[in-house]
Amino acid sequence: MLPTLGAWSRWGRPVVRRVLEFVGLLAGISTVLFFLLHLTGDPAVVLAGEFATPETVERISARYGFDDPLLVQYLRFVASIFVLDFGESVASGAPALGLVLDRLGPTMLLAVLGVALNMAVSVPLGAWLGSRPDAVPQRLGNTAVFVSQGIPGYVVGLLLIQLFSVQLGILPSVGMSTWWHWVLPSVTLASFLAPKLVRVLSANVTEAMREDYVRTAQAAGAGRLTMLWRHALPNAVLGAAALAGTQLAFMLSGSLITEVIFAWPGLGRLLIDSVVRLDFPVVQAAVFVIAVLVFAANAVTDVLFQVIDPRLRRQQA
Amino acid sequence: MEASSAAEQRVNASDAVGGPVLSVADLRVTFPGRAGRTLAAVNGVSFDLRRGESIGIVGESGSGKSMTALSVMRLLPPTAQVDGAISLESEDLLAKSDRQMRRVRGDRVGMVFQDPMTGLNPVRRIGSTLREAIRRHRDCTRREADDRAEEVLRSVGIPSPRERLRAYPHQLSGGLRQRVMIALALVNDPDLLIADEPTTALDSTIQAQILDLLKEQVTRSALIMITHDLGVAAELCDRIAVMYAGRVVEQGATAEVLRSPRHPYTVGLLNAAPDFSRRGRLTPIPGAPPQIGRVPTGCPFRPRCDRADATCEQWPGLEERDERLVACWYPHG
Ligand SMILES: Nc1ncnc2c1ncn2[C@@H]1O[C@H](COP(=O)(O)OP(=O)(O)OP(=O)(O)O)[C@@H](O)[C@H]1O
Ligand SMILES: [Mg+2]
Numbered sequence: 093m094l095p096t097l098g099a100w101s102r103w104g105r106p107v108v109r110r111v112l113e114f115v116g117l118l119a120g121i122s123t124v125l126f127f128l129l130h131l132t133g134d135p136a137v138v139l140a141g142e143f144a145t146p147e148t149v150e151r152i153s154a155r156y157g158f159d160d161p162l163l164v165q166y167l168r169f170v171a172s173i174f175v176l177d178f179g180e181s182v183a184s185g186a187p188a189l190g191l192v193l194d195r196l197g198p199t200m201l202l203a204v205l206g207v208a209l210n211m212a213v214s215v216p217l218g219a220w221l222g223s224r225p226d227a228v229p230q231r232l233g234n235t236a237v238f239v240s241q242g243i244p245g246y247v248v249g250l251l252l253i254q255l256f257s258v259q260l261g262i263l264p265s266v267g268m269s270t271w272w273h274w275v276l277p278s279v280t281l282a283s284f285l286a287p288k289l290v291r292v293l294s295a296n297v298t299e300a301m302r303e304d305y306v307r308t309a310q311a312a313g314a315g316r317l318t319m320l321w322r323h324a325l326p327n328a329v330l331g332a333a334a335l336a337g338t339q340l341a342f343m344l345s346g347s348l349i350t351e352v353i354f355a356w357p358g359l360g361r362l363l364i365d366s367v368v369r370l371d372f373p374v375v376q377a378a379v380f381v382i383a384v385l386v387f388a389a390n391a392v393t394d395v396l397f398q399v400i401d402p403r404l405r406r407q408q409a
Numbered sequence: 410m411e412a413s414s415a416a417e418q419r420v421n422a423s424d425a426v427g428g429p430v431l432s433v434a435d436l437r438v439t440f441p442g443r444a445g446r447t448l449a450a451v452n453g454v455s456f457d458l459r460r461g462e463s464i465g466i467v468g469e470s471g472s473g474k475s476m477t478a479l480s481v482m483r484l485l486p487p488t489a490q491v492d493g494a495i496s497l498e499s500e501d502l503l504a505k506s507d508r509q510m511r512r513v514r515g516d517r518v519g520m521v522f523q524d525p526m527t528g529l530n531p532v533r534r535i536g537s538t539l540r541e542a543i544r545r546h547r548d549c550t551r552r553e554a555d556d557r558a559e560e561v562l563r564s565v566g567i568p569s570p571r572e573r574l575r576a577y578p579h580q581l582s583g584g585l586r587q588r589v590m591i592a593l594a595l596v597n598d599p600d601l602l603i604a605d606e607p608t609t610a611l612d613s614t615i616q617a618q619i620l621d622l623l624k625e626q627v628t629r630s631a632l633i634m635i636t637h638d639l640g641v642a643a644e645l646c647d648r649i650a651v652m653y654a655g656r657v658v659e660q661g662a663t664a665e666v667l668r669s670p671r672h673p674y675t676v677g678l679l680n681a682a683p684d685f686s687r688r689g690r691l692t693p694i695p696g697a698p699p700q701i702g703r704v705p706t707g708c709p710f711r712p713r714c715d716r717a718d719a720t721c722e723q724w725p726g727l728e729e730r731d732e733r734l735v736a737c738w739y740p741h742g
Contacts, residue, residue, distance in 0.1 A: 304527040311482060311522075312542040312593060313515035315507075322541070326532050 110391050121383050122173040125376045126166055134158070138370055178377040183366075188373035192362065192381050198268055199358035202347055205274055206281030214286050215329065218293025222328065223320050225298045234294065241287035245346055249280035249353040266355045277354040284346030285339055292335055296328035303327070336393045340386060428499060429457040430600050430631040431481065436493040438476045438485060438655075440701070447490070448701045450476045452655035453727075454493075456648075458601070463632035465642030465663065467678065468652035469698045474635045477652075478603045481633070482520055483510045498600065516546040519594030523606040525587035529578035535562075535589055536574030539596055546597050557596065565592045565622055584615035591622060602626060605635045620644055640684045643667055651675050654699055654709035661733035671733060671740040674710045708737070 129135045136153035137144070144152075153159055156179070157168065172178070178188040221233050256276060257265040264273045300306065301324045309323045348360035355361070359378060366374040438451035451473040458464055466474045479485045481495055483502060495502045497517060505513065514520075522528050530538060539558035540551065549557070555574060562570035565588045578586055587607060594602055604623060608616040624645055626632065634645055642649050643663055650660040651674060659672040667685060670676045677694035679685040686692070696713040699705065707724050711717035716739040727736040 304522060304524055305530040307484070308522065308528045308590070308593065309530070309538075309541075310484060311514055311520040313511045313513075313545050314541075315511055318541075323530055323533075327530070330532060 106395075114387060117383065117387055118173065119170065121380060122170045123166075125173075125379060126169045129372055129376075130162070135372070138372065173376075173380065178380070179373040181366075181374045182371045183369050183374070188371075188377040189381075191374055192359065192377040195357060195359045195362045196381070198356060199347060199351070199360065201268070201274075202277055202281060202350065202356060202358055203343060205278035206285065206343065206347065206350075209278050209282040210285040210289060213282065214289040214293060215325070217286075218290045218328070219297050219320060219325050221290065222294035222297025223301065223316075223324075225294070234291075237287055237290050237294075240283075241291065245280060245284035246349050246353060248283040249276070249350060252276045252280060253353070268356055273354075277350050277356055280353065281343070281346050281350045284342055284350075288342070289332065289335065289339065292332045293328055296331040297324050300324035300327045300331075330397070333393070333397045336390075336397075340389055340393075344382065344386065429459050430462075430498060431458040431633075432494070432496045433457075433477075433481070434494040436477065436480055436495065437491070438473070438480055439490045439492075440486075440488055441490075442702055446702075449655050449704070450489070450701060451480065454650070454652070454657050456650060456657075456660065458631040458633065460600070460631055461628055462648070463627045463634055463646045465634045465636060465646030465649045466652060467636055467639060467642050467649060469637075469678075471654075471698055471701065472652040473655040474652055475605055476655075478520070478605050478633060478635055481601075481603060482514055482518060484514075512546070515542055515594075515599075516597045517599055518601045518603065519597070519599040521587075521590050521594045521602070521604040521607045524610045525583055525590050526610065528590050529586060531578055533577075534574065535576050535578065535581075539574070539589075539593060542593055542596050558592075561592045561596045562589070565589075565595070566618070567592070583611055584618065587611060587615070587619055588622065591619070591626075595626065599630055601631045601633070603633045603635075606637065607634075608641065609637070616641075639667070639678060639682045643684070651678065654704045655701075656709060656736065657727060657734070658710065658736045659734065660727070665733060669742045671735040671742050672710075672737045673714045673716050673739075673741065676741055677713075 129138070134149075134153075136149045136156065136158045140149045140152050157165060160168075176189055180186060181188050181191055184191070217233075217237075221230050221237070224230050225234070252263075253265040253276065256263040263275050264270070265276055267273055268277075297320070301319065303324070306319050306323050309319055314323070344360075347358065348364065350356065351358045351360040352364060359382065363375065363378040363382070365371075366378065434455045436451055436454040437449060439447040439449050442448040454473070454477055456464055466477060468474055476485065476489070480491055481497075481502065483505070485491065491503060493503075497513065502510070502513065529535070536555060536558055539561070540554040543549065543554040543557050544551075547554070547557075558574055559570045562573055567573055567585060567588050573581070573585075573589075578589070581589065587610075591604075591607070594604075602623075607623070608619050611619060620641060623632065623634070627645070632645070634642065636642055646663050648661065649663045649666050650657050651666070651672065652658070653674050659666060659670065659675045666675060667679065670679055674694070677692075680688055680692045681694060683691065694713055699709060699712075705712060707722040708714070708717065711721040714721070716737075720738045723738075725736050725738045727734045
């Protein structure tokens with residue numbers, strides 16, 4: 093019989109579970125952020141800056157309520173996060189959350205470009221490498237990928253700038269004003285992700301090509317390309333889905349570094365600038381937004397793969 | 410459909426001349442071994458098969474049954490070397506290019522493998538797999554392909570076949586999956602169906618159903634049935650070829666071979682089989698079949714044979730007597 097799942101167990105329960113997880117996550121993050129601020133010493137001194145007079149510190153202390161008992165402060169802080177109130181930037185006085193959200197667009201753009209480029213390169217390359225693992229060109233290719241996995245992404249970024257911006261002068265390396273500006277940052281971000289994905293895909297493809305269902309397809313008259321692209325590869329790609337989580341983490345750290353290298357006006361750059369300036373409200377808002385993004389991305393990929401992969405769907409049932 | 414009438418013409422043509430659908434002559438499959446030696450996995454196998462006929466290939470593990478079948482499909486491992494002749498309706502299969510062979514596989518020859526649990530692509534719907542196999546060989550619309558897929562699923566006894574087209578393999582039981590595998594092999598009305606231990610992985614009630622299904626099929630095409638199980642061969646096959654260490658040691662009409670086995674190995678197999686043992690209890694053949702590199706010269710069975718003597722160091726040759734082929738110096742009967 094075809095399984096007929098109730099709408100509740102199919103969608104309702106997972107959604108409720110996710111929401112609860114999310115509330116837990118918010119509580120966790122606000123706790124960490126709160127203690128981060130208070131562990132660094134007197135937060136009023138930190139917020140007032142290096143050259144502040146005692147009066148300024150006093151004023152700040154009163155304004156942010158740093159004189160109240162710690163527990164009261166903590167509860168107030170958690171409550172403010174649940175209503176998305178992070179206060180104002182110490183540096184500019186603008187609402188911290190607004191500053192952060194302004195940077196979301198560029199970060200998303202970079203992420204989408206990087207991931208798209210990563211897929212566009214890794215899937216065919218992985219398929220090709222995995223299709224005949226013993227042939228000489230593929231062996232060389234595998235070695236190259238293995239070596240490239242050891243090169244840190246920022247080195248790739250700096251090399252790209254050196255070659256295309258400094259030596260050849262054909263691609264810009266600062267900012268994001270034209271499409272040409274997008275090239276080097278997305279290549280750099282993709283280079284953080286690609287080696288791992290290529291290796292996993294290539295191993296999965298090799299394994300899938302030995303599966304019985306590929307032989308079945310061959311016995312039904314499929315040629316090598318059909319066996320590879322239509323039978324082995326979809327299974328190999330789904331097998332690589334387990335990688336999505338670690339790829340996401342890679343992408344975060346990767347985009348942070350990439351944004352700094354290329355002066356890309358995104359979230360990562362803002363975060364680092366704010367940490368340097370000890371602009372705590374902005375740091376808190378940025379960390380919060382990043383956490384929400386990671387959570388959302390994880391949840392979306394989860395659901396997506398459940399829709400795509402019939403085997404996962406069954407495990408759910 | 411245009412192409413199916415071409416298939417009918419082929420049928421009529423072969424009926425008219427009365428030639429065999431498949432003819433295998435002196436087939437040898439060898440692998441490169443150490444120090445320039447060649448290892449024979451199949452050594453001089455010959456048989457003909459007409460439409461409506463079925464041959465059972467039996468023998469212990471490693472005797473070369475699958476290699477024989479895969480030779481016909483031209484799906485041997487890349488290191489294998491094939492000699493001899495294989496012709497399908499008088500066309501030399503060994504002379505065909507890869508491209509030409511792809512048009513034979515799944516169209517004129519269908520093959521069913523042992524394990525239905527792993528044989529179907531887990532991420533594709535049954536219908537998509539069938540449709541791909543149909544449209545590879547037939548010029549037809551998606552709808553026509555779906556209709557054909559439904560028809561073939563129905564013909565292999567799958568209930569509500571139209572709905573099954575949308576099912577994924579994991580939604581079907583093992584028995585149903587094997588039916589789908591058979592449907593896939595039959596979807597283009599092949600002249601020859603090869604089944605390599607199609608029921609080994611199934612429980613016994615399902616086994617019986619699948620055997621009935623294959624029996625039905627034999628009337629429409631020719632069948633090569635590979636099996637460990639003499640009972641399966643007895644039920645399904647007109648003729649039987651007993652293989653040992655790459656060689657056919659006995660071949661003849663199934664009923665005859667089972668009633669009066671001549672080769673000591675056939676006798677041994679029967680005595681080890683629950684349905685056929687004439688002794689009170691089952692007696693396994695002592696020892697084990699040789700590994701591919703360690704096949705003795707002469708009769709390969711002689712180390713395990715109670716009739717063997719120095720004469721058996723010469724290969725006796727597969728001799729015909731009373732329409733039975735036997736390779737033995739001291740046959741029974
Ligand atoms: N790639 C290979 N290289 C070398 N020898 C091989 C290779 N594949 C199979 N063989 C050998 O060929 C011989 C025949 O194998 P085959 O698969 O035809 O046996 P079988 O009769 O089908 O056995 P089973 O009942 O276990 O399926 C075996 O001895 C096996 O070791
Ligand atoms: Mg076998």
